[in-house]
Amino acid sequence: MDVEGDSLIRAGNIVIIGRPNVGKSTLLNRLLGQKLSITADKPQTTRHRILGVLDRPDGQIALLDTPGIHRLAGRRALNQSLNRAALSGLSEADVIWFVVIAGQWDDEDDFILETLRREKKPVVLIVNKIDRLSDRRRLLPYLDNLKNLYPFTEIVPISALKGDNEKRLVEVSLCHLPSVQEKPYDPEYLTDRNLRFITAEFIREKIMRSLGEEVPYATAVTIDNFEEQSGLTRIAATIWVERKGQKAIVIGQKGERLKAIGSRARHSLENLLGTQVFLELWVKVRPGWQNDARFLQKLEMEEPRWPKN
Template sequence: MKAGYVALVGRPNVGKSTLLNHLIGQKISITSRRPQTTRHRIHGIKTTEAGQAVFVDTPGIHASQKRAMNRYLNRTAGTALLDVDVIVWIVDRPVWLAEDDLVLERIQTSAAPVILVINKVDRLEDKAALLPFLESAQQRHPFAALIPASALRGHNLDALEHKIMELLPEGEPIFDQDQLTDRSLRFLAAEIIREKLIRSLGQEVPHALSVEIEQYQTEGKLTRIAALIWVEREGQKAIVIGQQGEVLKKVGERARQDLERLTEGKVFLQLWVKVKENWSDDERALRSLGYAE
C-alpha cells in the first residue's frame, strides 16, 4: 500500500479546485472563474486498491501582499508545502507568468518530488506550442513528470494519478477508506453558499464576502442552516440582497439545491447579510471568521 499527502499548488485560477474535485470524483472544493475563490486548505481523500492519496487544495500563490487576506492566502498556500510527499504544480496552458516564478521559489524549498500539470490543454488552439513550453519548463526545475491534462474534461488524469501513486511512500491509510474529506458538513455548507454568491455577483463584491454558519441542526432527514453573509460596506450589502431581495433569494435557492444533494435530505436555509467594515484587512477579524492556518 502507498499513502501520503499531495499538495496541489499554482497561481490563482489555474484549476486546482476543479482538478481536486475530478480526482476525488465528488465536489469537495468550490469553484468559479474568479481568482482567489479557494481561501482554505482543504483535504480531499482518494482511496484505491493501490493506496491512499490525501490531496491538499490550496489558495493560489499571488504577488499582492496589500491586505491581510492576501497575506493569509499566501501563508496558507506556503504552509501546505510542509511535510507533503508529492507536489502537483498546475499551470494554465503553456503560459508562464510572474506569479509562476513565485510558485517556483516556494516549491524549491521542498524536498518533495514535483509533477508539473499543464492544465486546460483542451482549450489550446496551437498544440505545437506545448513542446517548447515543456522543454523550457524542464530547464527551470527537475520535475518528476510533465503531464498535459484537462481537469474539467478529465483528460489524462489517469496518467497523473498513476504517477502520483508511484511517487507516494509505502504506508498504511491515513484516513478511513470511505472518508472523502477532513472538513465538516458545516464548513462545506458555508463554502457552497459563498460559491453561489461569487457566481451571482459582479467583479468587486466577491472578494469582500465571507460566510459564517450560525446554526447547523439536523432533525432526521431535515437540516436547518442559518448563515451570516459578511460584507465590508453598506453598498455591498445592497448588492448582495438585490432589488426586493431577488439576488439573495436566487443565491439561497441554488445553495439549498447543492446542500440537499450534500446532505441527502431536505434543507431549510436562512440567510442574512451584515456589514463588518474592512474585515478582510483586519487580522483579528479574519481569525474570528475562521481564517486560521
C-alpha cells in the first residue's frame, strides 16, 4: 500500500546571518562543495546576497548568504544597503542560521539576536571556528551560556574552514523545513547568480586580499565584456574607486599590484570556467559611488532574492 507522505522530502529556505567575518560565506562554499561566495579576512567582503542550492537525496535547501549586519550602519548608502540586503531575506526564511565565533559574543551579536527575536522562526545557532579554540574544554561552558540567551532550535559547533560537523548542521536543519512532494529546484541548479556576476566577485576578492585596510571598501567591479570562444573566455572589467589616490594604490608601482590582482583573478576564473581566460582590467575613478543609488543598482545590490524557478 502506498501511504501518502511516503515520498515526502524536506525543502525550504535558510538564510545565513551574522556579523561580518564569522565565516558565513566560507560555510556556504563548504556545503556546496564549490566556491560561490567570496571570502577574505576583512569585514564587508560579501556585499550581495547569494543563493546557493544544496541538493540531497532526502531534501533541498536554498541557502542565502548575506552581507554581515552592522549595528551602526551609519549614513552611507552602501552600508545601509548591506544591512537591508542581510535582513530582507529573513521574512521568507523557514529556518535562520545565526553564525557566531566560538568563544566570542559581542554587542553586534546581541543586536542581531534582538532582530531575530522579532522573527519568531526556528534559529539554529552555529558556533564556528572551533578549530581555533586552544582548549576545547572551554567550549562546554560557553555553549551552556548561549543556551540561556535564547531558545535556539539547535546549537551546532562547526569549523567551516577545516570541515567539522557541518553534516550534522544540515541534518538537524532539514527536519525543520516544510515537507514537500517535489524538489523546488532542478538538482543541477546551483545558484541564481550568473557567471558575469561571479566573475566580478572573484576579481573583487583578489582586490580585497591584495590591498590594506582602507582602499578595498572603496572599490567595485563591473564587467564590460564577457565572451566565450572555443576554450577561451575574454573578459574586460573595470575596477571603480572613489579617489585618484586610490587608483594609484590599486595600480601600484609600475602597475605591479594591478598585474598581481589580474593574474590571481585569471587563475581562479580559469578554475571556475574551465577555459583559458584572457583578462583585461581597467581602473577608473568615480567619486562618491558608495552613495550613488543608481550605480549601486548597477552593481545589483538591491535585487530581490529567493527567485523561484
